[in-house]
Amino acid sequence: xxxxxxxxxxxxxxxxxxxxxxxxxxxxxxxxxxxxxxxxxxxxxxxxxxxxxxxxxxxxxxxxxxxxxxxxxxxxxxxxxxxxxxxxxxxxxxxxxxxxxxxxxxxxxxxxxxxxxxxxxxxxxxxxxxxxxxxxxxxxxxxxxxxxxxxxxxxxxxxxxxxxxxxxxxxxxxxxxxxxxxxxxxxxxxxxxxxxxxxxxxxxxxxxxxxxxxxxxxxxxxxxxxxxxxxxxxxxxxxxxxxxxxxxxxxxxxxxxxxxxxxxxxxxxxxxxxxxxxxxxxxxxxxxxxxxxxxxxxxxxxxxxxxxxxxxxxxxxxxxxxxxxxxxxxxxxxxxxxxxxxxxxxxxxxxxxxxxxxxxxxxxxxxxxxxxxxxxxxxxxxxxxxxxxxxxxxxxxxxxxxxxxxxxxxxxxxxxxxxxxxxxxxxxxxxxxxxxxxxxxxxxxxxxxxxxxxxxxxxxxxxxxxxxxxxxxxxxxxxxxxx
Numbered sequence: 001x002x003x004x005x006x007x008x009x010x011x012x013x014x015x016x017x018x019x020x021x022x023x024x025x026x027x028x029x030x031x032x033x034x035x036x037x038x039x040x041x042x043x044x045x046x047x048x049x050x051x052x053x054x055x056x057x058x059x060x061x062x063x064x065x066x067x068x069x070x071x072x073x074x075x076x077x078x079x080x081x082x083x084x085x086x087x088x089x090x091x092x093x094x095x096x097x098x099x100x101x102x103x104x105x106x107x108x109x110x111x112x113x114x115x116x117x118x119x120x121x122x123x124x125x126x127x128x129x130x131x132x133x134x135x136x137x138x139x140x141x142x143x144x145x146x147x148x149x150x151x152x153x154x155x156x157x158x159x160x161x162x163x164x165x166x167x168x169x170x171x172x173x174x175x176x177x178x179x180x181x182x183x184x185x186x187x188x189x190x191x192x193x194x195x196x197x198x199x200x201x202x203x204x205x206x207x208x209x210x211x212x213x214x215x216x217x218x219x220x221x222x223x224x225x226x227x228x229x230x231x232x233x234x235x236x237x238x239x240x241x242x243x244x245x246x247x248x249x250x251x252x253x254x255x256x257x258x259x260x261x262x263x264x265x266x267x268x269x270x271x272x273x274x275x276x277x278x279x280x281x282x283x284x285x286x287x288x289x290x291x292x293x294x295x296x297x298x299x300x301x302x303x304x305x306x307x308x309x310x311x312x313x314x315x316x317x318x319x320x321x322x323x324x325x326x327x328x329x330x331x332x333x334x335x336x337x338x339x340x341x342x343x344x345x346x347x348x349x350x351x352x353x354x355x356x357x358x359x360x361x362x363x364x365x366x367x368x369x370x371x372x373x374x375x376x377x378x379x380x381x382x383x384x385x386x387x388x389x390x391x392x393x394x395x396x397x398x399x400x401x402x403x404x405x406x407x408x409x410x411x412x413x414x415x416x417x418x419x420x421x422x423x424x425x426x427x428x429x430x431x432x433x434x435x436x437x438x439x440x441x442x443x444x445x446x447x448x449x450x451x452x453x454x455x456x457x458x459x460x461x462x463x464x465x466x467x468x469x470x471x472x473x474x475x476x477x478x479x480x481x482x483x
Contacts, residue, residue, distance in 0.1 A: 088466015
């Protein structure tokens with residue numbers, strides 16, 4: 001039975017976790033984000049949540065909650081700074097360097113005034129704050145209950161609106177915030193099982209220019225290269241969201257007093273996001289979407305080029321399927337003595353379930369951008385050294401495979417293989433029994449990658465030939481209280 005004191009602690013935990021719902025992403029491979037407090041970041045996630053009394057087990061492996069010996073709550077704030085730079089060339093559908101031609105207020109333009117676009121997009125990265133919270137409450141000798149607020153998926157890139165690859169990407173933001181509840185059961189003194197549910201809200205925002213003349217030039221209906229490229233602007237902005245439910249489970253086995261082995265699985269979550277889109281266009285491009293008198297057929301240029309496709313500058317409904325991929329991880333923690341503890345982890349993510357980014361509206365497909373991600377692994381090793389009774393030092397390294405393919409990588413997610421190098425420390429505050437403070441710093445070394453991709457016809461058929469360089473720094477601060 002849960003005591004009144006435990007009930008109060010549960011309500012307090014819910015209030016604390018519920019107050020952390022305003023979040024921003026801390027990017028890992030693809031658009032995933034690690035779900036740990038500062039101690040986990042300091043170990044580069046080695047050992048997962050199997051270290052003693054780690055409340056992040058409430059989400060990462062609920063079976064480990066059965067070995068938490070007293071109620072514990074942890075609040076974490078991460079600060080991330082991600083840098084992304086592009087360098088290279090961009091070409092239109094005809095193979096010419098990408099250019100911009102200004103449109104006059106009356107809708108006219110002069111092709112001879114086209115200017116080659118040399119803008120490389122600026123700084124495509126971001127800075128962000130990410131709060132995370134965990135709560136674990138033992139219930140007797142066998143059961144434990146957990147709550148958490150996590151951001152399992154998230155990424156962001158922001159490029160200059162007038163860059164040479166504006167037809168590929170301007171803004172991209174994907175964020176999933178989840179509240180979870182979990183339960184564990186200690187089957188034997190050395191073996192436990194656990195499971196939980198997550199209710200999550202996903203938000204997405206993307207924007208990019210649509211080169212309507214170029215799209216018409218490479219279309220099946222008008223594909224004769226009759227129109228110039230880069231004329232004016234038509235910035236499409238899409239905002240969608242969704243609430244969905246998923247589940248996760250885990251097991252933990254302690255073959256010896258010094259060793260813990262864990263296996264966890266987070267199931268794929270179906271995630272159909274709905275919302276609106278609108279297009280901020282100049283007079284000329286607005287007419288290409290709305291004027292049905294040009295060809296004398298009662299169809300606009302867009303409808304003529306792509307039968308069945310209608311674009312509404314003032315906005316219309318939009319939807320896309322962005323499922324959260326399944327993950328599975330195996331963790332091992334070994335305690336050498338009272339001072340040294342080491343953890344090793346391997347996590348698999350089923351990124352192959354992410355085939356494309358398809359935008360639909362009013363029953364028809366506006367565009368489908370292929371990605372064809374492949375499954376990826378992340379390997380981590382890290383540990384703790386208890387320097388004094390109060391001070392614990394941490395370090396770890398990790399290797400995270402990118403799921404992106406060279407043929408479909410674009411400026412939205414210019415991802416490459418990455419290495420994490422982490423340092424951390426924790427201090428027990430003796431003046432406040434049960435309270436500890438932890439800090440960690442992690443640097444991401446991201447592989448320099450090629451971006452050699454061609455846009456789909458509906459986005460103008462342009463081509464990129466360049467490279468992207470990225471890096472990331474994360475500072476994590478946690479307060480943990482045992483009661």
